[in-house]
Amino acid sequence: MDFKIRPMRPGDISQVSDIEREAFPTTWPPTSFGKELKNRLARYLVVYSQLVPTAEGSEADILAPVTDLNQPMLHRIFSNLKILLGSPRDVPHWNGHLIVGYVGVWFMADEAHITSIAVREEFRRRGLGEGLLLAALKMSVARRAQVATLEVRVSNHSAQALYLKHGFAKCGLRGRYYADNHEDALIMTVSGLHSPGYQRALREQLGRLDTGIDLSDYPE
Numbered sequence: 001m002d003f004k005i006r007p008m009r010p011g012d013i014s015q016v017s018d019i020e021r022e023a024f025p026t027t028w029p030p031t032s033f034g035k036e037l038k039n040r041l042a043r044y045l046v047v048y049s050q051l052v053p054t055a056e057g058s059e060a061d062i063l064a065p066v067t068d069l070n071q072p073m074l075h076r077i078f079s080n081l082k083i084l085l086g087s088p089r090d091v092p093h094w095n096g097h098l099i100v101g102y103v104g105v106w107f108m109a110d111e112a113h114i115t116s117i118a119v120r121e122e123f124r125r126r127g128l129g130e131g132l133l134l135a136a137l138k139m140s141v142a143r144r145a146q147v148a149t150l151e152v153r154v155s156n157h158s159a160q161a162l163y164l165k166h167g168f169a170k171c172g173l174r175g176r177y178y179a180d181n182h183e184d185a186l187i188m189t190v191s192g193l194h195s196p197g198y199q200r201a202l203r204e205q206l207g208r209l210d211t212g213i214d215l216s217d218y219p220e
């Protein structure tokens, strides 16, 4: 499948909400993505695959995850039924895009705060989380942020590995930060986004990505 990154649109909200529910089942209340899209300080990106009808007229790409034999059979069937049944009917502006992940960033003064990042479970470990993070950092550089920061559960080692891989360092702790289980949050930051060295390294990392990034809806 071919993946691309672009700004989130109102027609993506139903699929993005599904991804949020799957990735953060205990988060309450759920994010109001409608409000977030109107928030001048917030920017959201999605990674998607264009669903191209086959010669037989079916959207074969949607079914691709069913063939992932690493997933339990029932899980695969359920996930894909959810996508097949839910998306075209529930999404008001269904545009044939299967949204597989999203990232949100809030910009405050010279800081980019990454509020959330998630990839559909059956599409993880293919570099898409990395693509979203790098796209969010590219957007942060364009908006002249100097620091990017985020909170992550102390138990979330996979997300921490992603952030460490891209230059974030652990720089503090917020005690009992998460309302569901009172887990602590690690604060992770990367600074010097404005430096030529950082921007050169980011360009190189982006160059290695095979995910296209189109941020033209967000001219700065």
Ligand SMILES: CC(C)(COP(=O)(O)OP(=O)(O)OC[C@H]1O[C@@H](n2cnc3c(N)ncnc32)[C@H](O)[C@@H]1OP(=O)(O)O)[C@@H](O)C(=O)NCCC(=O)NCCS
Pocket (backbone or CB within 6 Å): 023, 024, 116, 117, 118, 119, 120, 123, 124, 125, 126, 127, 128, 129, 130, 131, 151, 152, 153, 156, 157, 158, 159, 161, 162, 163, 165
């Ligand atoms: C965190 C998340 C977005 C990563 O997305 P992904 O598409 O699977 O990540 P990628 O394939 O781009 O992985 C990039 C790097 O992240 C790290 N990583 C990702 N998943 C990992 C895992 N399960 N175990 C260890 N490292 C992992 C690795 O360093 C990996 O680089 P590598 O492939 O060279 O080893 C995804 O696991 C997810 O949606 N998790 C649930 C939501 C969540 O926890 N979000 C973070 C909240 S702070």
